Amino acid sequence: MYNTDNPPRDELLSAKQLHRSKSIAACVAAVLLFTTILPAEYGTDPTGSAA
Amino acid sequence: MLVGTAFSPYLIDAIIGLSIVYKALDSMRAYQRWFRYQPNTKAATLIFGLFHGFGLATKIQEFDISSDGLIPNLLAFNVGMEIGQILALRGILIAISYWRRTDNFWRHAYTANVAVMSAGFMLIGYQLNGYATS
Numbered sequence: 001m002y003n004t005d006n007p008p009r010d011e012l013l014s015a016k017q018l019h020r021s022k023s024i025a026a027c028v029a030a031v032l033l034f035t036t037i038l039p040a041e042y043g044t045d046p047t048g049s050a051a
Numbered sequence: 052m053l054v055g056t057a058f059s060p061y062l063i064d065a066i067i068g069l070s071i072v073y074k075a076l077d078s079m080r081a082y083q084r085w086f087r088y089q090p091n092t093k094a095a096t097l098i099f100g101l102f103h104g105f106g107l108a109t110k111i112q113e114f115d116i117s118s119d120g121l122i123p124n125l126l127a128f129n130v131g132m133e134i135g136q137i138l139a140l141r142g143i144l145i146a147i148s149y150w151r152r153t154d155n156f157w158r159h160a161y162t163a164n165v166a167v168m169s170a171g172f173m174l175i176g177y178q179l180n181g182y183a184t185s
Binding site: 009012013014015018021022024025026028029030032033037038041042 | 075076079080081083084085161165166168169170171172173176177180181184
């Protein structure tokens with residue numbers, strides 16, 4: 001089975017860029033969870049917008 | 052047969068969400084940047100594969116299959132699942148192989164992995180909420 005090659009370190013993204021990507025992913029996930037997924041799946045209304 | 056094994060499907064699915072985040076970070080080479088170390092893909096596949104199998108098992112328990120002909124049914128389920136995976140992966144592998152040859156593959160793949168990681172976070176949140184409210 002193929003195991004990921006180790007590229008030279010200067011081709012890797014910086015820890016700062018990774019942190020930025022991770023934060024974007026987490027924020028998008030949180031927004032969609034509270035506005036869409038939890039209301040749709042559990043019938044809850046965390047944002048209170050349906051009141 | 053293992054009827055007493057009632058592990059929360061929510062927690063298993065949350066771990067599956069975690070494995071999605073893990074794999075996205077792996078593909079983004081995050082572990083090489085953070086720990087100067089590339090985790091062994093075989094070992095990760097084995098460990099997370101066990102959890103994924105456990106997740107399927109908890110799903111099957113919910114079906115409440117009759118004990119009459121249980122073994123043939125379980126075997127047929129597993130064989131059918133493998134055939135389905137091979138059929139799907141056949142197309143996916145071809146598509147990704149072409150994608151790999153494009154010029155901006157690394158950039159596009161990086162962005163795609165951020166989206167995958169986000170989907171993993173959503174699955175974790177979705178399942179943990181289910182666990183908290185169940």
